Amino acid sequence: MQIDRPFPQIEGRLEDARLLFGRGRYIDDLPVGPSTLHAAFTRSPYGHATIAGINKDAALAVDGVVAVYTAADLGAVLDPFPSIVRGAPEYRGIATGKVRYVGEPVAVVLARDRYAAEDGVSALDIAYEALPAVVDVDAAAAETAPLLHDDFGTNVVWRNRYRYGDPETAFREADRIVGIDLKFPKYNSTPLETYGVIAEYLPETDGYVIHGNFQGPFSLMPVLARALRVPDSRIRMVVPQDIGGSFGIKAMIYPYMGLIAACARLAERPVKWIEDRAEHLLGSASGTDRNSHIEAAVSRDGLVRAIRMNIRENVGAYLRAPEPSCVMRSLTTFSGPYRIESGEIEAACVLTNTLPTGLNRGYGGQQYMFSLERLMDAIARETGIDRIEVRRRNFLKAAEFPYRTTTGSYYDSGDYHGCLERALDYLRNEGWERMREELRASGRLVGIGVATCVHSAASNIGYVTLALSPEERAKRGYNAKSGTNDFAHIALDASGRLRVQIGTAGAGQGHATAVAQIVAREFGLGVRDIDVIDRIDTETTPWTITTGTYASRFSVVVGGAVQRAAARLADHLRIIASSLLDAPPDQIDIEEGMIRVRNSNSSLSLRQLAGAAQWNRGDLPDDVVQLHVSESYGAPNLRSPDSENRVNAAATYGFMADFAMVEIDPVTFVPRVLKYIAVHDVGTAINPQLIRGQIAGGIVHGLGGALYEHLDYDESGQMMSASFMDYLCPTASEAPQMSIDHFDAKSPFTVLGVKGCGENSAMSAPAAIASAVDDALSEFNGSIAELPVTPPAIWRQVAGAS
Amino acid sequence: MFGERIALDLEVNGKPLSGVAEPRTLLSDFLRHNLGFTGVHVGCEHGVCGACTVLLDDQPVRSCLMFAVQARHHSITTIEGLAKGGEMHPVQDAFRRHHGLQCGFCTPGMVLTAVDLIQREPDPSERSVREGMSGNLCRCTGYEGIVQAVLAAAKDLKRQSQSNRTEETQ
Amino acid sequence: MKPAPFKYIEVADEEALTSALADYGDDARLLAGGQSLVPMMNFRVVSPEVVIDLNRVGALSYIDCRDDVCRIGALTRHAMIEDSDPLSRRCALLGQAVRNVAHRAVRNRGTTGGTLALAYPGAEIPLALMTLDTDIILRSKRGERRLGMKDFVLGALDTSLSGDEYIRQVEIRMPPPGSAASFVETSRRHGDFAIAAAAVVAARDDHGRLDYLRAGVAGGTGAPVRLTALEEALSGDDPDDGRMADSVHEAIAAIEVFGDHHYPEDFRRHVLKGVLQRALKDAIVGSERRHVR
CATH class of the missing domain: 3.30.365.10 (Aldehyde oxidase/xanthine dehydrogenase, molybdopterin binding domain)
Known part of the structure; x- marks a missing residue:
């Protein structure tokens, strides 16, 4: 049944009161037990250097310091994070042998509190031998440039070419070719709340509990699980009620979730790490900086017939998932709002001695x-x-x-x-x-x-799979990828109140309010009549490989699932009411908390219906119809890329x-x-x-x-x-x-x-x-x-x- | 000499409290982790972002730039102490009505800064609100809702104090 | 970003302060407003063994303007200067300068003595004090001494303060009545340290001739610089635009200016000239108005 009502509105949001009263629950507000250790990272002061030696003695002697781990220690329980590009240099989230950017983690100090952990960092003795660094993308792509990953043999970590339509003819026949060279800078959205992770290892199940202010789980959960050598479901990922801004940057917390989880396993105690602002600027993530040339084949009357572009993308010291997708994101709206029917992009991702890149609001x-x-x-x-x-x-x-x-x-x-x-x-x-x-x-x-x-x-x-060539995607054994989907659960409790659970955690967008509006509209209720749970615990929250808060997907995908769930629950209520009110379901309207038979005085309240259906289920006929509904929704028209790189x-x-x-x-x-x-x-x-x-x-x-x-x-x-x-x-x-x-x-x-x-x-x-x-x-x-x-x-x- | 702990008494949100801290313990950490006022948010620990702003003897200060021991015998107001009897302070209410917050992380510092700003300048222009609030960073709202909220709160407070004055004279 | 451990000494009066400095001077840092020291400690750029907290030495917090001298205690918060009526009446330059210092929450803690002891290049209050006729009173167990601003601030983050000494008081010889002040600063965001700043105070004699002119600049200059040659060149009859531009050009060409990663030297010089010219015009025009009235 299609409801055609405007969305009910409220002044402010459901989320506002707790935040305004100072009762938000962010990662650093979660209580931790007395056995919890606090982590601080020793980070590279060099852009590029060989690690000649690490002596832990002085750090371990610091009052309150319990352990010091380096890549060699953590490697026992943590593998490199898988990359989208096969054969890309290993990314472990912590330096091995060499440091490749200022701020790169070199060691983790665990101590009774953060102050003592930083004392340990100050005391840790690391010898470096400086190497020449390269930070400019074009300089790094040159053959003579210092190599970041010696075994890889080049700093150009990925390149690809995409061709659509008939750009050659368009450029040949153009009245004019207009071209420009551009430089786009490196920056990030810098949420005001930094990263935070609290991790614990559970030896009895070989699993982890990881609390983190993460935007996932989505496709980065499998990346994390592979690195931690456990099945996805053995990581219980808990996202706190509130996140102090995310903007894509909070997706890139995943290497730190891996490192802190590995620390917890080695130390056999829970470990908490709250990133500080300096660490965030030096060592979290950023958008890519990009040098590019773009040119258009233009007709006399100013119509663009084709575009050619050359992109040199600076991905920092490591190519890590989900890069090089930033380049691919450019293809998604390649022609913008214009009718441009041909184009060609040549793109290369280049490694430099800078902070590795990742998601950032608007990604690409x-x-x-x-x-x-x-x-x-x-x-x-x-x-x-x-x-x-x-x-x-x-x-x-x-x-x-x-x-x-x-x-x-x-x-x-x-x-x-x-x-x-x-x-x-x-x-x-x-x-x-x-x-x-x-x-x-x-x-x-x-x-x-x-x-x-x-x-x-x-x-x-x-x-994302456009990073691979059509030939690679055609190979036997390759798993094609497509779609985006999510779920919602809605239940009517015995007192007649509706509660909705979704699989994503917002970070200020007002998801709970929007979900409540969608549901309230369906039932003709007020926004405040709906309770919404919008936090994630992967042990109890259903999730998919695309579940998460990114790519402006909430209202489309989660909203779609919520709408479907609400509509189906409303249908269930009509069926139940039809037996209570003795009227056909399609003659029953739900509004303002009442269930009414159309053109009749016969009605009951949502509360009465819920009470009857919860307490007297046996006397009602159809037991397929329930007071709780789970629905999923996959956005339409999304297939995997074709052999011509179209998607x-x-x-x-x-x-x-x-x-x-x-x-x-x-x-x-x-x-x-x-x-x-x-x-x-x-x-x-x-x-x-x-x-x-x-x-x-x-x-x-x-x-x-x-x-x-x-x-x-x-x-x-x-x-x-x-x-x-x-x-x-x-x-x-x-x-x-x-x-x-x-x-x-x-x-x-x-x-x-x-x-x-x-x-x-x-x-x-x-x-x-x-x-x-x-x-x-x-x-x-x-x-x-x-x-x-x-x-x-x-x-x-x-x-x-x- | 290291590891020394100092006992301190102070007043937070009108209640006398005491605790023990190392001399180096930042006031922000002490309020959050020793006393449980987690509405004090820590965003930069070098005094730029303003998220940790509290009122020290009714004046806004960065709690990340004070040591807890310095607050001995002082009175502190955190965001938890602003509402009276569960009723939002007019500034809080204006933030709610004008969508002056999204993630809520900058909000405690923003609200307390605004309370002081309006006290010193009861009828601020948009420009002086923008300048007066510029010591507090927000990454979500683009400041649009915040500026509107502070302007509205100033009006509300002015109206309130005028009607109070009328009542007094009657 | 947590500070390293330190020994904390809180002093309640100047005598205790003097002795603590005598005992720990070279290993100690004085904690006044803490708006620069604490960030540096949080970053562990500095990790003093001893911190001497003088915030309870109430006797160092005052503004005392009488006759033509204004005395400001070293522990006076910027906000007190901002809110002081006598100061804004008699020494408008300082009032304008202080409003450019960071933000109110910082001004509620930051102190006159603290900003002078740090001598951060581009800091506003040292520029204002350098431009005015200011003496700094320093004290230690060895006794008290008085230095002019020029002898006190030696360069970027560099002062004449000895390890066992503290700043006690600032003494400003007030500009004459009827003077006009202009503090012009440029920064990319409101409240940041200046890329370039200029401070000018001008006053006229009975005949309307400029007989009092003080001008200074900061930002890329190490210590703030007082431009005495320019003051002399522009005193007397009102300068026309050409004469002013020439004098400004010469004045900025004559001083040492440092470039950095963000702002190259030639750009700094360009902007220093711009803000100086603006401040000169404002103050000279302002003082004319006062004379006429």
Whole structure:
């Protein structure tokens, strides 16, 4: 039965009260027993060095220190973490023989508390022999570069080539070829809560209990289980009620879960580790930095016929799962919102003496959208067509959906022209252009920038396998991969209250609230009438290889499962009620906590029904019908890649129209984003407030990458941003005033018509802001090819022009 | 001389409490792990992120930049002590109404900072809210909801104090 | 990020402070606001054997402005300076500078003595004090001595403070009435240490001529620098834009400026000139207005 009601809304969220009262339960708030040891890592001070010797004596003599473990010790119970790329250099999460980046773990000290553990770290005696380091991706790819992994013979750890349509003809027949070289920086989303792990080994079952603020389990659980040499189900993964921000970065905690679990096994005691901020900046994970060339075959009227791209991707000192998927993520929306029917990408992942990379909000999106949108601006500049007009001309039209892109992505729905127009309405109503002219007239450097991008949500696990060639995927014994699915459980208790359990843990997104809204709508109840359990204990929470909070999948996949479970439970209630009220099930309506027979006075409350069904089950007829329902949901249209490397990489595709207004101080060249407009097609909006919150947060993550945040290294491999004094997270003072709106082009494929919104502007904002900086520097022919845009970088452009 | 423990008395959220700490024990760790005030969040331990902000004698301070022994005979307010009788403080309520929090990790520091900001500047402009809150990092909200919440809370508190004053004069 | 163990000595008065410093001086660090020392200890960049906590020496916390001198106790918190009416009336430069120091929670703890003892390049209060006529009163068991700011701050993180000495008081000779101050700083985020900062105070005589001009810069300069040659060159009749630009150019060309990974030397010089010029214009224009009124 299809319910057609709006989603009930509430002021605030179900999660808010406990967080505002200071009663959140984060990993470091969990009680631990007195036998628990506290871990601290000794980390490499060198970018590249041989470990000549480790003497544990002084560290073991420190008051409170219980054990010191190195890779040699941990190797007895911990194998390397499997890589997606066969034959890639071993990744153990701790240095063996050599250190390859500053901050790489070299030893773990276990002690009675963290203070004593750090005393042990200070006392530990490690001799290093420094080696030349290489941090730049192009320098590392050169034949003469110092080798990170001697046995591997090269720093180019993976390369591949993808070709779609007929790029050769398109470039041959192009009226114009527009090409640019770009550098995208290394940064991460830096959740305010750092990593935390509490692990225990259970010898009786050869299993582990691991508490961690992890976004999984998903495909990284098997990676962890392989390394720990146990079946997946022998790891009981418990994610606490609250996580202090995740943003993809918290998925990359898995090597530390392995290391701490191994420590617990060796020490025969539970071990707790809370990462500190310096460790987080030096040793957690980041997005990749990318040097690239992108060029377009363009017709006289500004239509892009094909794109060619060369990507050099810096994956840091090790290629670890899920890399090199960042490159593949670029393929998922390769043509963006445009009709670009041919393309070619040549990509290489290169090892350097820097922090290994991994998931980061937008994963691959920000890198690629920066390229594609910089290219569109360059095409506008070279053809003389207005920046917005050139985009409009290339947009897919509303009538063309669903649309299969050249890389195989199946765009479900959209109205790109309409959504852009809505964003332009904001721009006009707020008088942006007038404001720019007025500010310019008073001597200030002000510019407006644009980005129009497609965001994919609920990714197909199969896109990861594009890392392999079609031939490798065709081999006998190869297990193809595809899909994304999740589950939900819903139960009605004897007092008539509904409780929902889902398999993912949120980290501030408001999952419990959204789930409650979905269920409340189905039963015509209030949002606060629903209880939601959104934490993970893999011992009791069903999960799949794709279960987790990533790739903007929650509302699509988990939301889909919840909707199905709620609808099926409602059907069960109608069947039960039909016997209690003596009416056919399809004549029974459920709303406002009442079960009513249509066009009759006959009714009972949810509480009465629940009481009867729980206490008097024997007198009711059909025992198949229960008061608890589990449902799973697999997102549609997701198959494994074909022999031409085509794959529908995600279940749904939304659209973003972003505008940024930037001011640059004409003397100090300090840039500031004054205003931002984001109008996004997110499909059905379950909760507009949550959507605005996600988009606003994404804007400031993108702002960080565009102007402030940079994990940068000097030539010797020292990180120059290893504290919050130098790693510049934007504050309220740097965040722009925002106008955020959503545009509803429902997905015809997802259960609720939703399209996801978790990553959105984190991907588009760097491009929009770069575009605005160009505009602000138009009198100097400014053209931003590298982020972050720092005052010295602007100064060089201005000085170069004058 | 190392491993020395110092006994200390202090007041937290209006209640006298005591404990024992090494001289080097940070106030943030002492409040969290010795006294159980886990609403004090630790985000950077070098005084930049503001998550560990508490009120020391009603003034906001970074509890990661004080040693526990320094709090002897002082009075501390943590987020747990802000609500009275289970009722949210107007600043907490404004954060709830304006979606001024997502993951909640920066929230205790944000709320306590805002309480002080509004006390010193009862009618702040948006710019002064942005600057006044800029010592506290948030990675989720883009600050949009936070700025709106602080502006709204200032208005609510002003209205409240005006109606209190009216009651007093009546 | 937990500090190494240390011996903790809390002193309640100056006498105890003096003796503790005499006993442990070279192995000890003084803990005042702790807003720089504690982060350094948490990072274990410094691990003193002894920490002498002077936070309970209430006698060192005061602002005393009378006649044309303002005396500020070393333990005076930045927030007290920020909130002090007499100071903002009589010594607006310091009030402006202090508002640029980090954030309120840091200013509630950070102290005048602490920021001077650290001498962090790009720190605001040392720049303001260097620009004004300031003496620093130091004390130890050996006695008391008085140094001008120039003799006190020697370079980045470098001062004349001996191991057994503490900063007792700062004495500022107030600018003349009717003066205008301007503190201009540039940083990428609100509240950060300055990439470049300039401090200027200007006042006029009865005839409207600039007879009092103080100017200083910091950021990439090691210690903050007072620009006396520029002060002389621009005193007298109001400078036109050309004369001001030339003087600024010469002044910044004459000082030592260091580049670093983030901000190369030539960029720093460019920005130093920019903020200095802004501060000069603000203060000179401001003082004119006052004279007219």
